[in-house]
Amino acid sequence: MRLFAKFFLCGTLVISIALLLFGYLLITFSHESAINRELERAATQFQFDKFTIQVRMISDADNLGEEIPHNILNTWASDLSGLAAFFAEDRTLLYSNISPQADFSLLTNVSDINRAYQFQTLSEESYLTIGGRITQSDMTLYLVVATDISTVVAQREHMMQIFVQVYFITLISGIAIIFLLSAFMTVPIKKLSKAAAEIARGNFANRLPVVSSDEIGALSNSFNIMADAIEDKVYELLDNARQKEDFVANFAHELKTPLTSVIGYADMLYQKNLSAEQVKDAAWYILNEGLRLEALSLKLMDLIVLNRQDFVLENICTEEFLSEVSGGLMPMLKEKNVTLKINAKPAYIMVEYDLFKTLLLNLIDNAVKAGCNAIEITGKETYERYDMSVIDNGRGMPEAELNRITEAFYTVDKSRSRRQHGAGIGLALAARIAEIHDSKLKFESIQGVGTIVKFDLAYSQWEEEA
Numbered sequence: 380m381r382l383f384a385k386f387f388l389c390g391t392l393v394i395s396i397a398l399l400l401f402g403y404l405l406i407t408f409s410h411e412s413a414i415n416r417e418l419e420r421a422a423t424q425f426q427f428d429k430f431t432i433q434v435r436m437i438s439d440a441d442n443l444g445e446e447i448p449h450n451i452l453n454t455w456a457s458d459l460s461g462l463a464a465f466f467a468e469d470r471t472l473l474y475s476n477i478s479p480q481a482d483f484s485l486l487t488n489v490s491d492i493n494r495a496y497q498f499q500t501l502s503e504e505s506y507l508t509i510g511g512r513i514t515q516s517d518m519t520l521y522l523v524v525a526t527d528i529s530t531v532v533a534q535r536e537h538m539m540q541i542f543v544q545v546y547f548i549t550l551i552s553g554i555a556i557i558f559l560l561s562a563f564m565t566v567p568i569k570k571l572s573k574a575a576a577e578i579a580r581g582n583f584a585n586r587l588p589v590v591s592s593d594e595i596g597a598l599s600n601s602f603n604i605m606a607d608a609i610e611d612k613v614y615e616l617l618d619n620a621r622q623k624e625d626f627v628a629n630f631a632h633e634l635k636t637p638l639t640s641v642i643g644y645a646d647m648l649y650q651k652n653l654s655a656e657q658v659k660d661a662a663w664y665i666l667n668e669g670l671r672l673e674a675l676s677l678k679l680m681d682l683i684v685l686n687r688q689d690f691v692l693e694n695i696c697t698e699e700f701l702s703e704v705s706g707g708l709m710p711m712l713k714e715k716n717v718t719l720k721i722n723a724k725p726a727y728i729m730v731e732y733d734l735f736k737t738l739l740l741n742l743i744d745n746a747v748k749a750g751c752n753a754i755e756i757t758g759k760e761t762y763e764r765y766d767m768s769v770i771d772n773g774r775g776m777p778e779a780e781l782n783r784i785t786e787a788f789y790t791v792d793k794s795r796s797r798r799q800h801g802a803g804i805g806l807a808l809a810a811r812i813a814e815i816h817d818s819k820l821k822f823e824s825i826q827g828v829g830t831i832v833k834f835d836l837a838y839s840q841w842e843e844e845a
Contacts (some may be wrong), residue, residue: 384563390557397809398549402542412536414528417507418496423527425494425509428459436515443518449474459524462506466521477525485510486521501525505532565594571602584609602710643666644811690731690815694839697758697765698725700732704739712754715747723758728765729837730816738812742769742832745806749773751829765838772829781822 435455436443442451447465452474456463464475469485478501485508494511506709509594510523570587577585586606587599639667644661649655653661710720739756746754751773758767776784806820811832813820824830 383561386561386564387557388527390561391554394553394557395418395550398546398553402546406535406538406542409538410531413534415529417526417531418529421496421507421509421524422494424460424526425511425524429511429513429522431455431458432513432520432522433515436513436518436520439515447473447520461527462525464523464525466523468519468521470521473520475523477506477508477523477758481506481508481523481525483508483510483523486523489521498528499525505529563597567599571598573667574602574606578606578609583613626837641669690734692729692816692837694727695730695732695735696725697723697728700728700736701756701758704736704743708740708743712747716752717747718753720753720755721741721754723767726758726760726765726840729839734812734815738809739769741806745774746771746830749775749830760838761835763837764835766833766835768834769832770829774827775828775830776822776824777826778824781824 413548413569432455435458442448442556452465453476455465456474456476464477464481464483465473466483466486472483480501482499484498485495485497489510489512491512491514494509496507496509499506499508505528506525508523508525510521513520513522564740566583567587574585574587585605586603589596589599589603641664644664648658648661701723705719705721708719743754746769749771751771753772755770756767757770758765760766810820816834816836816838818834821833822830823833
């Protein structure tokens with residue numbers, strides 16, 4: 380069953396039950412109040428009738444014998460307010476102008492101090508009968524007076540008829556109002572359902588207007604927050620999928636060229652008679668492409684391992700560490716005619732030795748490939764962190780390229796990278812290593828001037844040995 384139908388049926392049921400209950404209580408209370416008023420009035424009148432009969436018994440005492448004549452009882456009855464019946468002491472009927480259908484069993488509950496009453500329907504009319512005992516001198520009579528209360532009963536029936544008319548008019552009006560309210564209340568739910576269906580179909584930009592501060596407004600706002608999160612996550616997944624596709628495509632492309640060269644030169648060596656110089660050139664090409672493949676595979680392996688392992692950081696002295704890095708790079712830097720300057724304040728930094736060394740080597744290697752002739756490594760303490768920079772005076776990079784240079788296999792100058800056995804993995808690897816150290820690489824570059832790479836590390840204060 381739809382929510383609209385539930386609202387409508389529940390509302391209709393509630394208003395119907397409420398009207399019926401209210402009508403029943405109102406009519407019952409009004410009828411009981413009218414009956415009680417009639418009962419009080421009849422009781423008062425009965426006392427007056429009883430007194431009237433006692434007076435008649437005194438005034439007609441001379442005419443009364445053991446049995447009261449029928450004509451005298453008829454005269455007494457005509458003086459009373461309603462229909463009357465007289466009974467002897469043994470409760471035998473002496474006279475009655477009440478309908479023969481009347482039930483006089485109420486006399487069994489009558490005594491000198493008690494009277495009894497009973498409601499009866501006689502000849503399709505409603506009566507209130509009250510009975511009591513009258514004792515005067517040595518004579519005892521039972522008196523029953525019947526008062527017509529048909530007006531009260533008719534009033535109840537009239538109220539019932541009016542209530543039925545009011546009930547149906549109110550119910551129809553209430554149903555119309557409930558219908559409109561149900562439609563009004565379910566419109567936001569329908570919009571929410573439609574928006575969810577749109578998101579399911581891929582329209583992640585669909586949002587709900589928040590036009591109120593009630594529960595519906597809160598639900599709409601929560602839905603929009605959820606939709607924002609879903610949209611961000613979907614675009615993130617799409618971006619990851621695109622990066623993986625680029626990764627696979629670029630990696631396949633990187634493998635294709637060296638493998639083609641290796642296979643081609645190897646085929647030449649196998650099938651043709653070459654001179655010593657030609658053999659040497661072919662072997663050089665094979666060696667060169669093999670080295671490129673080796674570097675590519677090792678860097679790719681590093682990327683995979685970094686995604687799967689946790690690393691423990693340890694305190695390392697910057698002075699000793701940078702000295703080892705500088706010493707290991709001297710042959711390569713000398714060959715390239717590049718000078719390396721260390722300008723770092725001594726401190727103990729929290730790093731993973733091998734990974735951090737890989738980070739610095741990748742940054743320095745990238746600087747060398749950018750055609751610089753001078754590299755400077757700086758370091759200084761700041762509040763709770765140790766700031767380091769790798770500065771070069773190479774070609775620099777366009778500002779538009781800075782946001783992508785840490786993507787795997789991305790290179791600014793693809794022809795230069797290929798000549799230098801670059802695959803665009805070095806900076807991606809360095810960026811991941813920085814993340815392991817709770818840091819991030821920040822690039823500043825000007826074309827024709829050079830590049831600065833900044834990052835920070837956790838450290839402890841330097842302590843000089845005594």
